[in-house]
Amino acid sequence: MRPDHGVPEKEEAEPEHPFAPFIRTLGRGPGRSRALTREEAREALRMVLAGEAEPVQVGAFLMLLRYRGEDPEELTGLVEAARGAVKAGPVQPGHGGVDLDWPSYGSGRTRGAPWFLLAALALASAGHRVLMHGSNAFTSGMPVLDALPMLGLRPARSRDEALERVEETNFAYLPLRAMSPGLDEMLHLRALLGLRSPVNTVARLINPADAPAGVDGVFHPPYIAAHLGVAQRMARPRLLVMKGGGGEAERGPAKPVAAHLLTYPDVEVLSLPALRETRASAAGFVEVWTGSARDEHAEGTVIGTIALGLLAMGKASTPEAADAQAAEIWNRRFG
Template sequence: MQHKLETAEDGAAEHPFAPFLRTLGRGPGRSRALTREEALAALRMVLRGEADPHQVGAFLMLLRYRGEDPDEIAGLVEAAREAAGCGTAPGVPVELDWPSYGAGRTRGAPWFLLAALALGRAGHRVLMHGSNEFSSGMPVTEALARLGLRPADDRADAARMLETVGFAYLPLRVLSPGLDRLLGLRALLGLRSPVNTVARLLDPFDARASVDGVFHPPYIALHLAAAERLRRPRLLVVKGGGGEAERTPLKPVTAHLFDHALGHREIVLPATSREGSRSTTDDIIAVWRGEAEGVALATVLATLALALLALGSVATASEADARAVEIWRRREAM
């Protein structure tokens, strides 16, 4: 049953966006989450510049305060995808969508990037998109520069990179400037908003699988439920380092999978390294060249195995770990 947005009781003229705020912000027992259709219409107005800036701030904080709802998130994602031109053919099929929006305050280098690069060299086209504006660690763009690589300039450039090297990084500011501005409001509002969840679920090139990381475990079920409503083919979510799709090798991790054909299941991933092997290196070039090991390399390999499970190209955690080692050893030859 669909809910109708209310109109002002006194009949006075009001801004067209106001009913969305009233629906979200009325008193206890009277407010509710937006339906999927309402959320789509609301964020569509925001991204078109049809809402007042005061309304935008109130909208984001009301969504946060109420708690994120799967139907609501699905509608927001649909609006964001529409504004960003997602779903249009990129020219090449993408196998793995890899969002990177972590804001960890204790992380260093983005070891997950090396896993994605190695996977791309192995013939699996990987599109990474994101923003690391609120992370204290090394941004993906800086890591790419150290490796002699660059982010994509636009969707067409990303498609060319996918075709030639199997990997592309598309910054959110290029993919969707409007959504990037909303994400940036965190510095003004002081709090994360549901835009972070929306950006992670964009899937710009309609990949056949996605791997995602969250910082807070309750968001795992939210991401999976939204993906199911959006009829995504396959999504693997893990509580990762700094909120990234990065698997720690030092302790067991549970990966949560939604497959449109097979449903939901959990995959328990064992620890692959001991505390005694901990390394403090942040030299991403040395690790890529095989000149440094320790926990940095173990993290890369564990994350590479996670991506293989997301793709569904291996059946078990042990098979994924073995295949990850093989891909890593062959990365230069490939």
């Protein structure tokens, strides 16, 4: 037996985890780190959603993405992985499809009722097929999930059920947790990490039913270019992006706003005028929908938001025409 001279045996190097290169690429340091390529980002999020990354790696990955800023090429790969996970794509034959994709992932601290939901329902009453999807877990206002039963509606439990609902009623709401539990879990890491991650952007851009048009609200104007950049790389036909109330695709009536409309491959900036000088009030959400209560600010918000959908779908040629048509749709929402 060899005598023990107190020299420790050499430890064998632990093999590197397959996900580690993605974190290293993002976090090497000034002058050495870089954004992931589209292909790298697609594979990285695929691994995360397949459970092939450790929890500590997922947290580091999300925060490095956040710290570096949202790169359109990188985001495109992330969106492609998310679409693969939710089996996004064209609607199967036999279904009428979806006209308008409406993501709802706002978490603004000043949000009240989701007036944009009434706009989507009014568009549905006019024959436009709308699929809304989202999560409002961090909003201080009324989440869509709480508003639906107030209107006699319920969320879909799967993408297939959502498409059936759209076929029957022209509208469905698909919660992110039903569409992708993995993405929903990543979104909820905000409570642990203290910061919003790019998953919020990724979820907004999934377009689960390949609708030819979409409306998209952001909280900070710099995100507009990133959202449009992804849409262009994915050759989406039409997408309207704007800074909306609480980060939602919602247009307040009292101030003019700029809307960025992608008609692939070009982007046009539309100047949407103020509709009416009003101030927010405490009008009842259901009462405004049924017409049992009148509120100029709430109704102006809904009408202005209906116009966003019309412009996104190309159903109106100018903002003024969209506003006029939107008012008519709202006034005739019950036939």
